[in-house]
Amino acid sequence: MSGYQTFAVAGAGDIGRFIIQELLNHVSDGSVETVVALTRTSSGYDELKEQGAVFKTVDYSSHSNLVAALQGIDVVISSLSGPALSVQIPLADAAKEAGVKHFVPCEYGNPSGGKTYGIFGIKNRVRLHLLDIGLPYSQYYTGPWSDWFFNGDHAEFGFDIPNGKTILRGSGNVPISWTARVDVARYIVYVLTHLSPTELKSKPFAIEGERSTINQIIEEYEARSGKKLEITYESTEFLEKQVKEHPDDFENGFIRMLFLEWERGEGTTGTSEDVNKYWPEFNPRKVVDIILSP
Numbered sequence: 496m497s498g499y500q501t502f503a504v505a506g507a508g509d510i511g512r513f514i515i516q517e518l519l520n521h522v523s524d525g526s527v528e529t530v531v532a533l534t535r536t537s538s539g540y541d542e543l544k545e546q547g548a549v550f551k552t553v554d555y556s557s558h559s560n561l562v563a564a565l566q567g568i569d570v571v572i573s574s575l576s577g578p579a580l581s582v583q584i585p586l587a588d589a590a591k592e593a594g595v596k597h598f599v600p601c602e603y604g605n606p607s608g609g610k611t612y613g614i615f616g617i618k619n620r621v622r623l624h625l626l627d628i629g630l631p632y633s634q635y636y637t638g639p640w641s642d643w644f645f646n647g648d649h650a651e652f653g654f655d656i657p658n659g660k661t662i663l664r665g666s667g668n669v670p671i672s673w674t675a676r677v678d679v680a681r682y683i684v685y686v687l688t689h690l691s692p693t694e695l696k697s698k699p700f701a702i703e704g705e706r707s708t709i710n711q712i713i714e715e716y717e718a719r720s721g722k723k724l725e726i727t728y729e730s731t732e733f734l735e736k737q738v739k740e741h742p743d744d745f746e747n748g749f750i751r752m753l754f755l756e757w758e759r760g761e762g763t764t765g766t767s768e769d770v771n772k773y774w775p776e777f778n779p780r781k782v783v784d785i786i787l788s789p
């Protein structure tokens with residue numbers, strides 16, 4: 496057992512709200528004592544507040560404000576949006592001063608280790624800063640979130656399943672680790688409450704709901720749903736050209752770059768032996784089950 500029982504989650508967005516919910520799920524079994532959510536406004540979030548989450552309004556540019564908000568907290572879990580990743584540096588400094596014992600920086604995607612470009616560069620800077628200030632951390636590589644990519648709300652990434660369309664970027668034949676957000680949250684909370692501080696200290700954890708290629712997912716979806724997807728193709732050469740010519744553009748420099756990473760085999764979170772290693776009973780959800788669930 497880690498002994499960590501008081502948690503603050505910075506950002507209650509796409510992934511943060513799942514982590515807050517999972518922490519709340521463990522208050523009744525005694526493994527979690529306090530769940531604080533840090534946001535800039537704290538309005539809304541009624542469902543989480545009703546279950547006991549304490550929302551604190553913070554100003555990320557005020558060190559004293561952050562230190563005050565983090566009093567009595569064992570673990571800070573950062574779930575801030577991509578454009579806000581640099582805010583983790585003052586957040587980590589405040590956590591250190593407030594006596595926080597462990598920090599989870601924003602990862603939740605492809606492994607960032609050693610990469611210097613785009614959001615990976617910022618993620619690595621944050622990790623190095625945590626090492627510098629001596630605040631133990633753990634990172635969580637999750638691969639793409641299966642319930643987020645395929646739910647139709649992010650069609651710019653290419654998967655518009657509700658409308659029967661998909662853009663197949665690259666070969667679609669390279670294995671990727673897909674994980675649903677509810678399982679990302681379950682694994683993180685399990686690890687943070689069950690492993691000892693030494694086991695947790697300053698390393699990445701690989702989470703994987705299912706390892707499959709985009710073509711395998713499309714094939715299984717079509718077979719099980721009885722629906723044919725209309726597929727548009729973008730070659731690897733096209734992706735490379737677009738990323739090179741428009742590195743700062745969201746669709747080219749970020750989305751197509753992500754697909755190129757997958758094509759290079761960087762969409763898996765770890766070796767088969769490493770993924771989900773610290774919770775053998777994890778039992779995460781499968782991609783097509785999620786797509787087909789109501």
Ligand SMILES: NC(=O)c1ccc[n+]([C@@H]2O[C@H](COP(=O)([O-])OP(=O)(O)OC[C@H]3O[C@@H](n4cnc5c(N)ncnc54)[C@H](OP(=O)(O)O)[C@@H]3O)[C@@H](O)[C@H]2O)c1
Nearest residue numbers: 506507508509510534535575576579601603604638639640
């Ligand atoms: N694997 C995947 O499929 C996948 C998909 C999407 C994202 N991600 C990763 O997951 C991480 C979290 O992303 P997300 O989509 O969960 O984030 P999000 O929902 O877009 O944002 C999370 C929170 O960040 C806060 N925020 C936004 N701008 C801010 C700013 N300038 N300063 C301070 N706080 C700010 C907001 O909280 P308040 O307004 O309440 O303060 C927001 O609720 C990112 O690192 C991203 O790379 C992974």
